[in-house]
Amino acid sequence: MSAQINKNFLNISQSYLFAEIAKRIRDWQAANPEHASKLIRMGIGDVTRPLPETVVEALVKASREMGVAETFHGYGPEQGYDFLKTAIQNYYTRFHVALEQDEIFISDGAKSDIGNILDLFSVDNTVMVTDPVYPVYVDTNVMAGRKIIYAYSSEENGFLPMPAPEYKADLIYLCSPNNPTGAVYNREQLTAWVNFARDNGSIILFDAAYECFVTGDLPHSIYEIPGAKEVAIEFCSFSKKAGFTGTRCGYTVVPYALKRDGADLNHMWLRRQTTKFNGVSYIVQRAAEAVFTPEGEKQINENIQYYKDNAKIITDTLDRMQIFYTGGKNSPYIWMKCPGGMKSWDFFNDLLEKAYVVGTPGAGFGKSGEQFFRLTAFSTHENTEEAMRRFERIYG
Amino acid sequence: MSAQINKNFLNISQSYLFAEIAKRIRDWQAANPEHASKLIRMGIGDVTRPLPETVVEALVKASREMGVAETFHGYGPEQGYDFLKTAIQNYYTRFHVALEQDEIFISDGAKSDIGNILDLFSVDNTVMVTDPVYPVYVDTNVMAGRKIIYAYSSEENGFLPMPAPEYKADLIYLCSPNNPTGAVYNREQLTAWVNFARDNGSIILFDAAYECFVTGDLPHSIYEIPGAKEVAIEFCSFSKKAGFTGTRCGYTVVPYALKRDGADLNHMWLRRQTTKFNGVSYIVQRAAEAVFTPEGEKQINENIQYYKDNAKIITDTLDRMQIFYTGGKNSPYIWMKCPGGMKSWDFFNDLLEKAYVVGTPGAGFGKSGEQFFRLTAFSTHENTEEAMRRFERIYG
Numbered sequence: 001m002s003a004q005i006n007k008n009f010l011n012i013s014q015s016y017l018f019a020e021i022a023k024r025i026r027d028w029q030a031a032n033p034e035h036a037s038k039l040i041r042m043g044i045g046d047v048t049r050p051l052p053e054t055v056v057e058a059l060v061k062a063s064r065e066m067g068v069a070e071t072f073h074g075y076g077p078e079q080g081y082d083f084l085k086t087a088i089q090n091y092y093t094r095f096h097v098a099l100e101q102d103e104i105f106i107s108d109g110a111k112s113d114i115g116n117i118l119d120l121f122s123v124d125n126t127v128m129v130t131d132p133v134y135p136v137y138v139d140t141n142v143m144a145g146r147k148i149i150y151a152y153s154s155e156e157n158g159f160l161p162m163p164a165p166e167y168k169a170d171l172i173y174l175c176s177p178n179n180p181t182g183a184v185y186n187r188e189q190l191t192a193w194v195n196f197a198r199d200n201g202s203i204i205l206f207d208a209a210y211e212c213f214v215t216g217d218l219p220h221s222i223y224e225i226p227g228a229k230e231v232a233i234e235f236c237s238f239s240k241k242a243g244f245t246g247t248r249c250g251y252t253v254v255p256y257a258l259k260r261d262g263a264d265l266n267h268m269w270l271r272r273q274t275t276k277f278n279g280v281s282y283i284v285q286r287a288a289e290a291v292f293t294p295e296g297e298k299q300i301n302e303n304i305q306y307y308k309d310n311a312k313i314i315t316d317t318l319d320r321m322q323i324f325y326t327g328g329k330n331s332p333y334i335w336m337k338c339p340g341g342m343k344s345w346d347f348f349n350d351l352l353e354k355a356y357v358v359g360t361p362g363a364g365f366g367k368s369g370e371q372f373f374r375l376t377a378f379s380t381h382e383n384t385e386e387a388m389r390r391f392e393r394i395y396g
Numbered sequence: 397m398s399a400q401i402n403k404n405f406l407n408i409s410q411s412y413l414f415a416e417i418a419k420r421i422r423d424w425q426a427a428n429p430e431h432a433s434k435l436i437r438m439g440i441g442d443v444t445r446p447l448p449e450t451v452v453e454a455l456v457k458a459s460r461e462m463g464v465a466e467t468f469h470g471y472g473p474e475q476g477y478d479f480l481k482t483a484i485q486n487y488y489t490r491f492h493v494a495l496e497q498d499e500i501f502i503s504d505g506a507k508s509d510i511g512n513i514l515d516l517f518s519v520d521n522t523v524m525v526t527d528p529v530y531p532v533y534v535d536t537n538v539m540a541g542r543k544i545i546y547a548y549s550s551e552e553n554g555f556l557p558m559p560a561p562e563y564k565a566d567l568i569y570l571c572s573p574n575n576p577t578g579a580v581y582n583r584e585q586l587t588a589w590v591n592f593a594r595d596n597g598s599i600i601l602f603d604a605a606y607e608c609f610v611t612g613d614l615p616h617s618i619y620e621i622p623g624a625k626e627v628a629i630e631f632c633s634f635s636k637k638a639g640f641t642g643t644r645c646g647y648t649v650v651p652y653a654l655k656r657d658g659a660d661l662n663h664m665w666l667r668r669q670t671t672k673f674n675g676v677s678y679i680v681q682r683a684a685e686a687v688f689t690p691e692g693e694k695q696i697n698e699n700i701q702y703y704k705d706n707a708k709i710i711t712d713t714l715d716r717m718q719i720f721y722t723g724g725k726n727s728p729y730i731w732m733k734c735p736g737g738m739k740s741w742d743f744f745n746d747l748l749e750k751a752y753v754v755g756t757p758g759a760g761f762g763k764s765g766e767q768f769f770r771l772t773a774f775s776t777h778e779n780t781e782e783a784m785r786r787f788e789r790i791y792g
Binding site: 002003004005006007009010012046047048049050051052053055056059060063064066067068069072073074075076108109111112114115116119120121122123124125136139140143170171200201202203243245246247248260261263265268271272275276277278279280281282283284 | 398399400401402403405406408442443444445446447448449451452455456459460462463464465468469470471472504505507508510511512515516517518519520521532535536539566567596597598599639641642643644656657659661664667668671672673674675676677678679680
């Protein structure tokens, strides 16, 4: 008898993507000290605008409440306070999605829930991810020893893989608007996935972390698709919506209608969370509530518009240069084809050396990214404009 | 092919303890409206004193920083900011425990980490818990399908079970000061457990959530015991120390020296956390840092002393009445023998009906609690005094 580790951990591939990028930048800076100050980072996956004033005031007010016995909050409900669940419930009615309050679970972020939800499923389940892929979907399943199927994508399908017999899997990850491609499934496409899941008894794990960038008739939530409540769990976050990447709040929707093997997944998730989680800070939940006030919405929309304006600077340039891309219109990510048929790491080097601009090589997100490159809208207007000027001058 | 649930969830027993207590109180209130206002709750497991002023000021300052671009914080390190890890590292030197900064991982609370740490271990591992037990140790392992061995305790061993051949297990949970018994292992006893783990290749999961109540020469940390770094993971929390039950911050220590099957558990936990967690709110980490400032320490010690004074009111009464108990001196919990050989639920009813006082029946924590009862120090001085006056009048 001796403690044994979970040997599946040994199968997780080390991600060298961002470490390798950092190393190449350091090497370049050392070799080119005279240009170092001109470096522009367009690979940033984190927001850069501060928290809106309304959110800060909510944080301050809640912090002060915690210092007074009469308004102090100790343990809260593991699944979140009703005041925040009500605000989210109301938000969903805009997309004509009716949720019960207890179908919504507040968490410290979508990444935690996307990983922890797997506690609910058998390790014998097969998993499908679209490629290129947010690495967390893969690593969390490798950790548990599940078999993974990849749905590859390309220019031909607009980086939006559609159901096919060979993609039959028990758990299907969809991210729309997508990280890293920025591509968004329309209603018809998402309906095809929901029907595919219904036909095969699959469960869709729908990552809606970027839904706030969606415009027009594109779906914000998978529950806008009829029948989705029987087959889908949805994850969302305040990170990109309201700049909460360092404040930490998200939510997960597990509909009552989602049942398997005679078990109710909403109840299973409640049980998981009450056993392995103790709820999100009261202060942070009050801040998240403020996001939905009229003043809060106005302020967060200004920030989202700021990032969208950056995205437009990028897509206008690519349009002029007739370079293929996805994203940018309903997403902070722009997934562009590397100019001149370059491979993504070659283009990374070329862009750094000639334009002093950094992005993310598509190969880092999977095989389908070999000739693609991710730019993000999280820089300043000035830097985005300057980066695209240099880009057009060199590759135009 | 069809999504299958993790069937181990069906084996988790529903806990009716606190629901049953709430129901009995409601029934009593309905039947005794004239006495309802005299009810005193001595079963509270949550702090009641507000956050210290220094902590509130740190929350407010950090909240304001988040509203300004120059001081805004986006994604932080998943394992926590260095400023907080440094403060914790320094705290451990008081117990002559030297930790590397990256042996410390900041989290949203001990409960999350105690559950999530199990990702690192094979489901074939056998688990030992001491009985009475904090139910989370049991439920998280039932969820994963692990076999559980119980080390029962009693008045004879002072509710401090010691190693025995039949307790050999891969993973050993120890909680000291204990929830629910308040009993604390001394240096010699903890050394016996560390040696037992070393001899058997076991790993000790040491829950130190109540270490701030420890006085004298009793160990705060398992790492005060020679050789513990090779066999133990330690979990701690700001919940009881600084009133963070609703603010959410804790930390876990995974020493570099802890290795199994050629794998480094520190690295595995880092990998787990970077994949399934995104760090604790910057604001909350600044608040936790403030706990270790001289002014912060002074204020939290006043709160801890307040709870200790309540505990003394309880233990002085029990001493006078010559009733056996554990805890109270180095713990906010007092685990008392029910008077007159009553069973714990019978005593619960009796105490409620005669004294209008509520506590927690020991049977709710396991077989060893059948004739015991948990009182907590988290009430006010006034209510604690009044409750014990009534208790002494009735059972004295």
